[in-house]
Amino acid sequence: MSANPAPPNHPPLGDLLRPIKHAPLLRRMNGIGLTLAGVYREPTIAGAYYKQSVFTVLFFPVAWGAIYLVKSTGNRSWSMYGTVRGGDFIRRFGWGGYCRLKASILLETAVYFVFGAGLLVLLWLFLHRG
Numbered sequence: 001m002s003a004n005p006a007p008p009n010h011p012p013l014g015d016l017l018r019p020i021k022h023a024p025l026l027r028r029m030n031g032i033g034l035t036l037a038g039v040y041r042e043p044t045i046a047g048a049y050y051k052q053s054v055f056t057v058l059f060f061p062v063a064w065g066a067i068y069l070v071k072s073t074g075n076r077s078w079s080m081y082g083t084v085r086g087g088d089f090i091r092r093f094g095w096g097g098y099c100r101l102k103a104s105i106l107l108e109t110a111v112y113f114v115f116g117a118g119l120l121v122l123l124w125l126f127l128h129r130g
Contacts, residue, residue, distance in 0.1 A: 016084055016088050016089075016092055017069060017081065017082035017083070017084060018082055018083045018084070018085070019082055020068075020080050020081075020082055020083060023080055024036075024053050024065070024066070026053075028056065030058075031056055031057065031058045031059035031060075031112065031113070031116060032056065032057050032058070033055070033056065034053060034054070034055050034056075034065070035053070035054055035056060036051040036052070036053055036054070036068065036070070036078065037051065037052060037053075037054045037056075037061065037104075037105045037108050037109060038050075038051055038052050038054075038101050038102070038104040038105035038108060039051060039101075039104050039108075040093070040097060040100055040101040040104065042093070045069070047071050048069055048070065048071040048081065049069075049070065049071075050067055050068065050069055050070070050084065050089070050101060051067070051068055051070050051078070052064060052065065052066070052067045052068070052101060052105060053065030053066050053068065054105055054109070056109060058113065058116075059109050059110075059112040059113040059116060060109055060113065061105055061106070061109055064086075066083040066084075066085075067083060067084045067085075067086065067089050067101070068080050068081075068082070068083055068084075069081040069082050069083075069084065086098070089101075
């Protein structure tokens with residue numbers, strides 16, 4: 001992850017985007033830890049989108065962190081352009097945009113949970129085959 005001053009082709013955001021002092025330490029093992037989740041795309045920003053840091057337990061979000069404007073650089077890594085406070089995000093994109101970001105987080109973590117639970121069931125079936 002790297003912190004960059006401004007995304008390419010980005011319209012002025014005024015006080016919305018705050019600088020990043022350092023990238024967050026994203027670590028998650030067995031569904032427990034800090035990750036970037038969800039996606040909210042703004043059509044005026046080419047290639048960049050908003051993700052939120054989330055602490056998960058068994059892949060379910062239990063604590064919400066900062067909202068980041070990021071651009072994927074491949075292999076689950078991102079360039080981070082800045083953070084946005086929740087209230088500022090709501091003022092810019094409305095409650096609809098905020099709820100879409102949260103819904104995408106819940107959907108993404110639910111998919112991870114179902115995939116992980118499916119693997120556990122397959123493992124259990126393999127170990128208990130008659």
